[in-house]
Amino acid sequence: MRFAPPVAVALTLLVAGCSRDAEDAPEPGWTRLANGLRVCIRPIEGATDVAVLTTFDIGSDHDPAGRSGLAHLVEHLYVTAAAGETKARTAEEWLARYAGRCAAQTASEGTTHHVVVAPSALDAEISDAAMRMSDLRIEQSDLDRERSSVLSQMAEARNVEASEAAFRLATDRLRPRPHGARRGGVEADVERISLDEARDRSRRIYAPVNARLVVAGAVDPVAAMALVESRFAALAPGERVPAPDECGPPQWGEVEVTSDAPLVAGFVRTTAVCVAYLTPPWFDDDAAAFHLFYGFAMKHAGACGLSYPSFADDVLGFQPRGEARTVAEVVSGVDDLVKRFASHDPTPEEIESVRAAADPAAIGKAASVMQESPDWVAALFAAEVRSRADTERVLESLKSLTQADLARFAAKWLAPERRVVVIVHGVANEHPPERPLPNWMRKRLEPPKAEDIHSIRVVVTWDEPTQTSHRTLGGDGFPDDVALEKAISAARDASVKSGKPEVSVVIEAGARVPWDEVLRVVNAVKRCGIDRIEFTDASAPTPPK
DSSP, X not given: OTTOOHHHHHHHHHHHTOOXXXXXXXXXXXXXXTTSOXXXXXXXXXXXXXXXXXXXXXXXXXXXXXXXXXXXXXXXXXXXXXXXXXXXXXXXXXXXXXXXXXXXXXXXXXXXXXXXXXXGGHHHHHHHHHHHTTOEEOOHHHHHHHHXXXXXXXXXHHTOBHHHHHHHHHHHHHSOOGGGOOTTOOHHHHXXXXXXXXXXXXXXXXXXXXXXXXXXXXXXXXXXXXXXXHHHTTXXXXXXXXXXXXXXXXXXXXXXXXXXOOOOTXXXXXXXXXXXXXXXXXXXXXXXXXXXXXXXXXXXXXXXXXXXXXXXXXXXXXXXXXXXXXXXXXXXXXXXXXXXXXXXXXXXXXXXXXXXXXOHHHHHTOHHHHHHOGGGGHHHHHHTSSOHHHHHHHHHHGGGOOHHHHHHHHHHHSOGGGEEEEEEEEEEOSSOTTSOOXXXXXXXXXXXXXXXXXXXXXXXXXXXSSOEEEEEEESSSOOOHHHHHHHHHHHHHHHHHHTOOOEXXXXXXXXXXXXXXXXXXXXXXXXXXXXXXXXXXXXXXXXXX
């Protein structure tokens, strides 16, 4: 969450934007079975693996009163309990089974599970997914084991790093959950969940009528759809999940608290500050301006003394970067960022770069998404969650944004009276001075050199018929996204002509370069489908030109 790439923002907004009013309407890119299951088959050219993703329209906001954490607990049980011919397993055994290329997550409005496997294993995975939706066998031993795991995660969440603690509280203030629920659950509620409740919940609503299935990667769409229909078509639809109760009204203003979480050995107490805002829903008229602001913040937050923005549950938060700052300095930095944005006249290149980053379909087409990390498979789901026409409307509206639109957005969504300022005393310091520091961090504590502060150099390497060629961008500043994408595209075209279609990228970042700038460059390279990315620091020899 802390360093979510732009596609993660698009995913969160798309899932949050799903409207129950349109739940039975046709959706381009999806096939709806008679039992209500929505299926999307996404071949990806160049992919060598297949992702199987199941998502349910059931999240923590749907937890009944007095059972905060039920969705979180069922998420654990869904992937670990016995189903079909698969025996019960621990979460560690599940991760080992897929070599870590799997994940499960419960958000406020949805739950997602996915695995990445070889094409030869697709039949078995589709069968397992169908069995978990129809024959999940939860025993008391499963409940005891996963309840303990959930409670441990909740305890860890109370003792998170300083920045995380402040953002969590900001999210709770701006989006108070129904029935006093908390993100991840309430310990006492989780303790009270019985075996019958867990079984009943999973049987009734973790079912086709509330589910979507995505099969993406190295897949034949006709054969894959036939396989899905043969395994899922006969399943009972289940009961449609009731709409969750509304969240409480935002609690604007300043809040100051002291953490009572125990201190982990080796850490020290500190004070964390977070300035946070609610964001517009994905299909709101202001969604396009928000995406532009998010991209602007990624690029300029460091100049205002702020770290890369945090985003979750429709909340965007800012915190200080580097050394400790007073509350007034953090607030002043945020005000400065908002003022810069409100007076900014976006360029066509900037808008196109943000538009590409905000479009998960463009990212989801790259084979590198499949190979790099299973977490990126979520982008494939996000690309088709709602009708493509609605998504295109939001992305297209980015092109027409003017300075006046940005000023209006800032006045409406980023006004001082529409934010929360959270101050948390006594939380754990992320990197206490008495602990040994890794080399990269020690280097950042040394007096900076000029070239360390404003230097990211990107070297693109490719083969031509008679030689290996290089192109260097940046070196005396931060390379532009559009220039990067053009250079990599040209390199790829040249390498294809040489018969060796492989492009590698080396990113050389100065020791004091803000992390948001490094991440921006990494995301720009990833959008081009580059698999080979290497990193060096500013003390390394200059690569050939």
